[in-house]
Amino acid sequence: MVSENTVDPTSWRALLIFSYYRLFLAATLFAVFYFNLPPDFLGSLDPAAYATVSQIYLLAGLALTALTHLRWNNFVSLTTLQLLFDIVLLTLLIHTSGGLQSGLGSLMVVVVIAGGTLIPGRLAVFTAAIATLAVLFEASYTQIAGEGVTRYSQAGMLGATFFATTLLAQVLSKKMQRTQLIAEERARDVSKLAMLNQHIISRMQTGVLVVDAQGRISMFNQSAGQLLGIGQSQLFNALADAVPALAIQFSQWLNHQPQAFEPFQARPELPEVLARATRLDSGESLIYLDNTSAMAQQAQQLKLASLGRLSASIAHEIRNPLGAISHAGELLNELDAENPQTQKLTAIIQRHSARVNSIIETILQMSRRKSVEPSVVVLLPWLEKLVAEFSEINRLSNEQIQLETEVPLARVWIDEAQLQQVIYNLLENALHYARKNEAGPMIAIKVAADDDEVKLDISDNGPGVSAEAAEHLFEPFYSQRTGGTGLGLYLAKELCQANGARLTYLGEEGTCCFRISFPMHAREYIE
Template identity: 30%
Template structure:
């Protein structure tokens, strides 16, 4: 062991707590000695003149009470403070071990406790050794005084010397024990510090993961662990909630997993959400009945990637057949138009020619829409203010339209969105044009209302395109965005499908609904961004 343990090392041990325990010992031993002095019945343990024992016991009691009631631990756990207390205890023990008492009375063993405490509490080895040396000197002086008064033979010196050796041995063992405790405390502190850093590191990783993590209780309640879980499932707090109240589809997936019906649940879209999520469950205990972890991933990028693959395949297909279809189609259309210019053609033949022209045009529009889908480029996302952008879209639509139209914009959104303005403008142009046409068909007036709203909880911005038409029948709503599905005799069935594709490419969602007053509405749901997002 090195000559001196540094103050910082020794302070690894809670010296204040150790000193407090030692002070309690001082109070107890002083009280016991005082009680023995008062109750002495001539047993020979104490001297006939018990005044010195009374004084020694009183020093123990008074000093311990002063330290406990009036003293500050920081004052008495300094080197000088501890050394002073030890010297007081050496003096008190010397008084208790009255020279008129027997050397074998046992009171001198109190020195050993003082020396052991000094070795544990004093940082400096030199001071701890000095306490032991002064203690031995006090014992030897006590013995010599007894011998000088004829109270013992000179053999008492040998006995006192052996006890002196024991004092130094106790001091050395105390310092060794203190050093061992210091090392153990340092290792514990290092391990605790590493554990805290590792926990903080893990907490930061979990908190900033894009994967949502939730704790699943045996009663099928969900408790979010990180912010991503709340964001993906649109939860407002970290409180525990039954899975059925979080999302019905997620509760069904959990039930299937509990029953062992599936290893990998299917992706789902939360109630009222716009993103596709993929749940994954894992057990925390043996079996699926106890606590479990639920991992939620945003499956939208995978969906978009699959969409990109689909469009690439569609592009290769349409590119190979467009030439073969459009050229013959143009030849047929031109030939029929030339036939229709014949003045000798009957009205019935002319009507048949017009039917051919209309249907060739319809086929050409279908090919054009398919080519448009296949030639789509990735969106160029920019952050825009929804309110100003919508007003600009409406203004440009009115300027480009050859017919009068009533377009009203209401509401607003306080947060920006990130979109490809060109692609989303085409979506709105298509929806507005459809709405004006259906409104005119039902009421005779070309009127559409655009309402902007937001959901802070879901962090979504809504754009509703509302018309006064008859709306989409309930039986047709499930297939509304399928390709080549249309309710119009002259429709291609690709307009709304194109809108859906453009929305998904921009991370948005398009849906159809009825307003509270029964009007027909198409809603665009777009993710809100923070104002400082890039």
Template identity: 35%
Template sequence: MSEILDWRALRVFSLYRIILSGLLVTLLIMPRSGMLPTIWQPDMFGIVALLYFVFAIGSGISVGRWESNGTQFGLQVILDLVALSLLGFSSGDPTGIYATLMLVPVCFAGFWKPGAGTQLFSAVAILGMLASTLVHQLLGTQPYPLAELGALSATQLAIALVSTVVGRNMADTRRLVGKRELDLASLTELNTFIVQRMEEGVVVVDAENVIRMINPAAGQLFGVSSSAQLHQQLVELSPALATALEHWREGKPVGSELLAPLRLQITATGPGRDERAVLLLEDIQGQNTRVQREKLAALGRLTASLAHEIRNPLGAISYSAQLLAEAPDLQAQEQKLTAIILAQSKRLNRLIEEILTLSRRKTPLWLDLQLGQWMTKLRDEWRLSWPDLAERLSLSIENGGENLQVRVDPDHLRQLLTLLLDNALKHGTPEQGVACIAIRVYRAGASATPCIEVSDNGRGIDSEMEQRIYEPFFTTRHDGSGLGLYLARELCEANYCELRYSPVQTGGSCFRITFPMERPITSAIDD
């Protein structure tokens, strides 16, 4: 049937051989059955039929155990033709039913393995019939018409030719189908690879709303494991998503409020909406966040370029104002205006410095820090270099924080903490009492990640402003730049940390730095 060796075809033919030979033996041993005509040589017929039955059983058992089923099949077909020729000879009718049965193995050989071998098998069958007929003619038992022998021979040749042509066509078809199956399997694997790595969520359901495929992005959107949702009902993943799909199948409009803030697109893969469907899910909020970050990145590059261009004329203005302030004949009003120019120049220069710091942020150089010891040394440095902070700052290391080890850029972490402490000094002053700033190093539990909290006892942040505190240039002070918290979050993300704000229950603000994981302690890093 094809060049691919198919043992199943050989098993089918072996089963046919066993049934045929077994039927002959059964009819032979049944007394006075009348099923078989008068046999010319009953002893020879019985021996050949019994040997043929034994051979059929043995060949059936050996199917699939040879290295080459082509060789095995060829030997079996030849033995079939020889056995049928001997049965026809011993029955006294070499051109009768047994000659006709020889068409079966010849035809099967043409379908199973088309080629020159099929013509060889037909030649063996013709020679068997011819030899049996000639022997009967020589023995003078009874004459046989040559026309009948010629017709059977022509039939054998025709069967061999037709089965060979059909077998070759089937082989070509199967090779083509196999190639298409291989291409389809490769394409399916490629599509699965692409879908599994898409940022958008993809869910494929069948007509019964059973999930047939779900990528990790979809599982992350619903907070579940994608592998655990396979072959589950869609309603178990999301009732709202199942409702939206039912509305779509019924031709009803799908309300965007069902899955907010997700955007849903449904596509049918079959002829109608009742068949398999593909559900594409996009996180609008996340998409808007990415767009906003890209806009901010572009704005940052533009601002850095403007800062470079502004810095030189600003320096000239500041230097000229200083020279003007030293003039001996300045009036009081002029001195006041000169002081305003110098103050605003310093403020603008400070803003430019922060912008340039943001644009020149270097690639992190990660080191393994023993967090408790490093924070203790940094506090001692601040006591000497930052007196205003030292009066208000307290450091506590809790829950085994002395042995916490994290991987982070020490310079980035130092700059990050400086920004948070400077923000606390400016905005964390209470209406009454003394400002207090606390740094807390801890790990919430045995399996939790390390954290650093910077909290104050100020007025806190209004809930309306919480969403905007990380926006660049957003500030509540007239002399602020609005870049401190924005730069702090950028430093956190560069080190794969997370910066979150939370209000303090007793009043004030708390910024928590969460590290991605704890490092195994190897050695203390003095930094």
């Protein structure tokens, strides 16, 4: 049921369906009479009048259907007009076919039901009253004209049926309308929730990957594509072909192996990922992918804080006796300055005391490390200034150290002081191992970017790192450099991880290249 002020498209569709019904009924009543088809009572009392009325009914049905298509005038007014028109013409058809005994009075029930469904309560009851008066008028006219047996009981039964069906149709219409409104509201809510879920999944930092029962990738969000290095072209491909490392762990998880998922890298240049999986009722599996950089960043900050507390607590205990040993060596050297053996032994004492002191100084730098205070750093001008300072200190020419960039406006989000410490350490290592007598630059610095990261490469023309040393490159206190503490690269990696960046060694034997990767979500980038 609709109000006079607000009409939804569903009501117009219902009226259009009723218009098609009227058109079909009018065409049937006209065709049966025109082609002399059974039943024979149609138009039995006045064939000429029946032919005229049935033609009018058919033509009017076409006109009313067209007006309904065009949604002409007010809905309630148009509906009421059509119902009254049906009652009048059907009453004439009933009369020309012999009256109520023909049984055509039952066609009025459909009209009354339509009135109870389509228009407000009082108008629907008014339609039922008009239909009842019409059949009573037909019965009275039949008696006055003496054209047959009076059917007051049949007219009364039809009238009661009209009112009963009208009230029942209104009750059912109200329930159907409420049900429809609830269903439409639920559908809108479900649609909004689906759109919201899709937006959240596509934007969330956690990667989401759906694998079907055949082991094919059926869906993944943007983060999963970036973490695994896959694109839309690999959708519906086998997981084993797209990401073999993840496929192996996923297979172990399906076989209920404990600790099946471990951190891995889909490719060396991609971030480290830790996967989790759950089985869906549909038979598919949902894999969550977490970038371990954030977790590593927190872990590294805790590690640095713990190391700081430890070093601070023991530094005093170590440095005091170390100072005494160094001072005693100096005194011994002065007392027996003429003895070469004494000079040799005291030199050993001083050299190793200095080395231990250097280790303590490095550890104390870590202990004094303040919390990370990141800011936006525009790499190119910042690197130009740093390279100029490094070249001046180490007396390097512009030909010996080269800086180039593919993204001159690249910016990163990092603690500037800590980044300077990392790059200085890498440059000093590169300068130490570089071949100084060869043509071309000894040290090359290059800045590049892709859709996921800004990459800063520092390479030298030296012999590179041996395969044996590469396995322990970032371990503390491991160094093949004479006089090295073995803490430089370890500290550089720790500081990168504390800032959410990643320090990796990309060189092979004969080449040497270190790369700092700054994640896309933690920096601004303008190409």
